[in-house]
Amino acid sequence: MKGFQQVQQCMTDFVRDPDVSPGPAGIEPRRLAIYRDLFFNNIEGFLSNGFPVCRSLYAEDDWYALVRDFMRCHCCQSPYFLRIAEEFLSYLEDRRSAELDPVFLRELAHYEWVELALDIAEDELPPAVGVDDILRVALSVSPLAWSLAYQFPVHHLSVDFQPREPAAEPTYIVVYRNRLDEVRFLEINSVTARLLAIVAQSSGKVSSDVLAEIAGELNVEFSAVVTFGSEILRQLLDLDILLVN
Incomplete structure (x- = not known):
């Protein structure tokens, strides 16, 4: 079991930061690249869709670098995919510091997150009631x-x-x-x-x-x-x- 956990940790390190972590030994590089790209593309796509205005403010390479930094530096507290946006906010607040970021980035990201959070909220409103006075x-x-x-x-x-x-x-x-x-x-x-x-x-x-x-x-x-x-x-x-x- 210890050996499996070591391989699992090695794979996790590779997916989060492939420039530093080589990945588990004995696995074909092509297969490792599939997992690397799958994870990155899923997270990048979710963040681009959830924070479209934030995304528009960055050149493509700078945005990809920000997403990679999020994956590398932030330890997510929730396993649910829909919580990634909230985790991204925590990352911006606690870990992110880059001169190229707009000074309003955190506020803009929060505003875009609120729209997403309300869209998926499970609350239901009661029927409308007519009011005379x-x-x-x-x-x-x-x-x-x-x-x-x-x-x-x-x-x-x-x-x-x-x-x-x-x-x-x-x-x-x-x-x-x-x-x-x-x-x-x-x-x-x-x-x-x-x-x-x-x-x-x-x-x-x-x-x-x-x-x-x-x-x-x-x-x-x-x-x-x-x-x-x-x-x-x-x-x-x-x-x-x-x-x-």
């Missing part, structure tokens, strides 16, 4: 809606738009999956982000109480926020970002 109902944030804040405008990043410094103000985005199982995003402002946070922590408060809390934090009268706040709540409800309790 939005102020009299208690709302909750959908488990398929994630309110996020980034230093960079991640939803605008591309080959042609690559800022070198964070924006003056954070970018607030809700990424969500609706009842049609479509993953969408909505750019919001800091007040709406705070509104969602209060709803998430409200424990059954009706919407009028939530808006009253917002008014108190803004140091304005309730009447100053009720009309606009009601419209925002209605929009979030219609988008399946908020649910009726």
Whole structure:
């Protein structure tokens, strides 16, 4: 058994870093190359599909080098293929440091991962409920809606738009999956982000109480926020970002 484990470890080292590890002795190089390429192509393909904008920012050789570095340096904690994207995030956060990487790489990768995570999430939304008076109902944030804040405008990043410094103000985005199982995003402002946070922590408060809390934090009268706040709540409800309790 010890001999088999040694061969297995040798094969693993070769697949992860073929430039350093020669592979198990006695196996035809052509066969070793098949396994090497199979593993690399599967992982590279998954990362390219899961992080298409990140991929577009790199020349082919640089991207392949990044994927190889991920395989070589990161020890995955999950055996499931669908968790590779999450493992890639951990690698970027903990191990990756290269001058050629965009300064916003980690935030962009997180944003793209969120889209994937919501797409495969097993949560199901309850049937829609009609609401006549939005102020009299208690709302909750959908488990398929994630309110996020980034230093960079991640939803605008591309080959042609690559800022070198964070924006003056954070970018607030809700990424969500609706009842049609479509993953969408909505750019919001800091007040709406705070509104969602209060709803998430409200424990059954009706919407009028939530808006009253917002008014108190803004140091304005309730009447100053009720009309606009009601419209925002209605929009979030219609988008399946908020649910009726």
